Amino acid sequence: xIDVISIYKTxxxxxxxxxxxxxxxxxxxxxxxxxxxPSGSGKSTFLRCLNRLxxxxxxxxxxxxxxxxxxxxxINTVRAEMGMVFQSFNLYxxxxxxxxxxxxxxxxxxxxxxxxxxxxxMLLEKxxxxxxxxxxxxxxxxxxxxRVAIAxxxxxxxxxxxxxxxxxxxxxxxxxxxxxxxxxxxxxGMTMVCVTHEMGFAREVxxxxxxxxxxxxxxxxxxxxxxxxxxxxxxxxxxxxxx
Amino acid sequence: xxxxxxNIKRLSNPIAYILSVCGFFVLLFMxxxxxxxxxxxxxxxxxxxxxxxxxxxxxxxxxxxxxxGEIDTIAANKAKYDITVTTDTGKRTYTVPEGxxxxxxxxxxxxxxxxxxxxxxxxxxxxxxxxxxxxKISFIATIFGILxxxxxxxxxxxxxxxxxxxxxxxxxxxxxxxxxxxxxxxxFVLGTTMNKILMMNGIPKLDAEWYGIxxxxxxxxxxxxxxxxxxxxSIHPGQVEAARSSGMxxxxxxxxxILPQALKTILPPLAGQFIxxxxxxxxxxxxxxxxxxxxxxxxxxxxxxxxxxxxxxAILYLLMTFTLSMCVQYLERRxxxx
Numbered sequence: 001x002i003d004v005i006s007i008y009k010t011x012x013x014x015x016x017x018x019x020x021x022x023x024x025x026x027x028x029x030x031x032x033x034x035x036x037x038p039s040g041s042g043k044s045t046f047l048r049c050l051n052r053l054x055x056x057x058x059x060x061x062x063x064x065x066x067x068x069x070x071x072x073x074x075i076n077t078v079r080a081e082m083g084m085v086f087q088s089f090n091l092y093x094x095x096x097x098x099x100x101x102x103x104x105x106x107x108x109x110x111x112x113x114x115x116x117x118x119x120x121x122m123l124l125e126k127x128x129x130x131x132x133x134x135x136x137x138x139x140x141x142x143x144x145x146x147r148v149a150i151a152x153x154x155x156x157x158x159x160x161x162x163x164x165x166x167x168x169x170x171x172x173x174x175x176x177x178x179x180x181x182x183x184x185x186x187x188x189g190m191t192m193v194c195v196t197h198e199m200g201f202a203r204e205v206x207x208x209x210x211x212x213x214x215x216x217x218x219x220x221x222x223x224x225x226x227x228x229x230x231x232x233x234x235x236x237x238x239x240x241x242x243x
Numbered sequence: 244x245x246x247x248x249x250n251i252k253r254l255s256n257p258i259a260y261i262l263s264v265c266g267f268f269v270l271l272f273m274x275x276x277x278x279x280x281x282x283x284x285x286x287x288x289x290x291x292x293x294x295x296x297x298x299x300x301x302x303x304x305x306x307x308x309x310x311x312g313e314i315d316t317i318a319a320n321k322a323k324y325d326i327t328v329t330t331d332t333g334k335r336t337y338t339v340p341e342g343x344x345x346x347x348x349x350x351x352x353x354x355x356x357x358x359x360x361x362x363x364x365x366x367x368x369x370x371x372x373x374x375x376x377x378x379k380i381s382f383i384a385t386i387f388g389i390l391x392x393x394x395x396x397x398x399x400x401x402x403x404x405x406x407x408x409x410x411x412x413x414x415x416x417x418x419x420x421x422x423x424x425x426x427x428x429x430x431f432v433l434g435t436t437m438n439k440i441l442m443m444n445g446i447p448k449l450d451a452e453w454y455g456i457x458x459x460x461x462x463x464x465x466x467x468x469x470x471x472x473x474x475x476x477s478i479h480p481g482q483v484e485a486a487r488s489s490g491m492x493x494x495x496x497x498x499x500x501i502l503p504q505a506l507k508t509i510l511p512p513l514a515g516q517f518i519x520x521x522x523x524x525x526x527x528x529x530x531x532x533x534x535x536x537x538x539x540x541x542x543x544x545x546x547x548x549x550x551x552x553x554x555x556x557a558i559l560y561l562l563m564t565f566t567l568s569m570c571v572q573y574l575e576r577r578x579x580x581x
Contacts, residue, residue: 051488080490090485094503103499104489149485156489 001160001191002027002050007059009045009215019045020056021215029159032192034202034223037212038238043195046212047164050193051075051082064159080108083153087165089145091137091152097124098133101152109156123151127181143174150181161185163194197242199227211235287550294551297370297542302363306337308352317348326359328352370552373538374559380456380534381521381563387460388520389513392467397497399472410468417465422458423526429458430530455527463520470512474505507578514571518564525560535559 004027009020019042027033037043048054049061052068052075061068068078091100101120105111111119124130127147137145146166153161163182167175179201186192186205196202202209202223209226211219211234219232230236282289312330319325320338326346327336343361352358367375395413398406417425430451438448478501486496528537539556543549 053484053488076487076490076492079488082488084485084488086481086485088479088481090479090481092482092485092500092504094507104486104491107495107499108490152485153489162488 001029001031001064002193003060003062004046004050005060005062007049007056007061009042009049009054009056018215020049023059023212023215023217025210025217025220027160027191027193029191030189031207032186032190032205033194033208033210034206035193035195035210035212036197036202036238037218041212042215043212044164045215047162047193047195050160050162051079051084053084076108080104080156081158082160082162083150083156083158084162085146085149085153085164085166087169089137089142089149089169091145091148093137096134096136097129097140097148100137100148101155104152105155119155120151123154124148126154126184127151128177141174142170143177146170146174146178147181150178150185154185160191160193163192163196165195165197167196167198199243203227211238213238282550289551290548291551293546293548294555297368297546297552299365299371300368302366303360304363305360306339306358308354308356308358309335310354312352314346314348314350314352317346328358330354369533369538369542370535370555370559373533373535376452376533376538377521377524377535378563380452380459380524380527380532381517384456384459384463384520384524385517387456388463388467388517391460391464392471393502395464395468396471396475397502399468400475414465414468417462422462422523423529425462426455426458426526426530429461430454433457451530451532455524455530455532459520459524459527462523463516466516466519467513470509470516471505473512474509475501477508478504507575510571510575510578514568518567521563521567522560 002025004023004025006022006024007020008022009018011017011019017040021042023042023046035043035046045054049056050063052061055069059069063078063082066073066078068075092103095103098117098120101123102116105116105119121130121133124133127150129144129147129151132140132144132148137148140148150166166182167178170178175198179198182192182194182201183205194201194206206223208220209223210217211226211230211232213234219226219230219235226235227239230239308328308330310330310332312328315327315329315334317324317326323338323340324344325336325338326344327334330352337358339359340361344359346358395410399410399414401407434449434451434454441448475497482500482504483496486500487493491499524534525536527534528540531537533541535556539552542552546552
């Protein structure tokens with residue numbers, strides 16, 4: 001489904017950092033991939049490259065066979081098929097919860113009003129927040145905001161969901177409710193790439209865990225093998241630090 | 244919205260607070276009083292009662308004969324009279340109220356003879372007209388200024404050199420020269436050439452007012468570009484990422500996500516800009532547009548009530564700007580609740 005072929009990315013501001021060095025990977029349809037790694041290891045950059053929020057300077061990413069770095073590709077149609085959830089929620093503060101979930105359906109999917117409202121209602125129910133449909137984002141808790149953000153991404157009927165540390169900005173008691181929604185999604189067969197340190201989540205639903213450090217994929221494997229018998233020294237050290 | 248430097252309260256003693264309030268009013272009366280005393284000392288005669296007629300007055304209508312001839316008939320027409328006069332320039336009928344003429348049928352008239360003189364209806368005075376022109380010009384220029392500012396602001400933050408550099412050049416050129424000079428260029432350079440071209444193509448030429456509006460809009464627009472740019476840049480990049488990652492185009496993101504949010508940040512500086520616009524419109528008198536300032540100047544040449552009319556002029560500007568800033572404050576409060 002997603003084919004990452006040897007991508008490189010360097011940031012020059014504020015100083016030169018090699019964010020991705022020769023990263024290759026293949027994500028199959030229906031697979032749940034968890035990406036972990038220390039801060040600055042390039043895991044977020046990797047995720048953001050998948051829908052071209054960052055452009056790699058070398059290498060290719062094929063999404064369903066479409067080269068997304070090709071200037072001839074209409075990136076908007078590719079992005080519409082990939083939902084993204086951010087660490088800082090990024091809900092639109094000038095729109096209500098309904099408005100947040102409905103806007104891209106209207107602008108990108110061109111759905112008629114009736115259909116849009118129906119879809120919005122259904123998704124809000126799914127993430128367990130239908131009572132707050134008319135509330136403003138600023139009146140919601142972090143956990144509620146993140147669930148709305150997930151509903152907003154799902155509203156486009158994406159084939160792939162990208163999660164960029166969805167629980168890192170949440171108070172501890174709210175992490176559970178967001179993970180619950182993500183687990184449901186994973187069990188429904190959604191293709192997911194999650195940058196997260198939630199080990200419980202990874203153990204329960206991930207098909208594969210990728211460990212990145214200094215812009216490279218150091219180790220990958222099934223959660224059991226990865227957490228129990230890491231082979232690489234760097235992985236062992238990292239796991240020791242976060243556990 | 245009260246904003247304090249800190250919550251630590253000075254003047255916690257109520258008497259000290261009241262004394263401080265009194266101090267303000269004493270200062271106010273001292274300033275007004277000393278100005279008044281000074282004007283009396285130089286023997287200025289205050290005649291405020293002469294002022295209202297510059298807003299509204301009862302007009303006098305005087306009808307003059309147009310040539311040599313005679314009064315044909317004087318016939319009652321409801322409550323008025325029809326006077327028919329035949330002169331060497333033709334036959335005319337004047338309908339006038341009773342008691343405003345002193346003619347009988349067969350009287351001879353000469354050109355310039357007063358046929359009748361009577362009071363007409365209420366008419367707006369020169370200051371009222373000037374106020375209207377100022378309001379009209381400011382309103383139209385505000386709308387064009389906003390349009391130019393939004394287009395320019397969006398162009399300014401784009402990555403396309405043709406848009407970005409055009410916007411930058413526009414802002415730098417306009418902000419770098421005095422408004423008065425720009426008004427002159429718009430009227431005497433652009434106005435002359437454009438009117439000539441219009442006339443050559445058989446289109447009626449544009450009024451000075453329109454060149455004034457153009458100059459003000461272009462001038463204000465340049466400042467609004469920078470305000471809009473700052474507003475757009477104040478939006479968290481995460482908003483753009485969220486919008487673009489759901490497949491919205493650049494312009495959908497701009498008009499549905501960024502600009503509506505930026506509006507809240509740009510409202511206060513925008514209000515300041517339009518208050519400046521109202522005040523700057525006073526320069527348009529230089530190209531013979533009779534707005535409030537020029538109207539005041541003309542009023543003074545006939546009345547010689549210099550002090551009253553200039554003070555009044557300032558108060559009228561103050562009323563306009565104050566109303567505008569109140570409206571914007573109301574808008575700010577409404578958008579802030581979200």
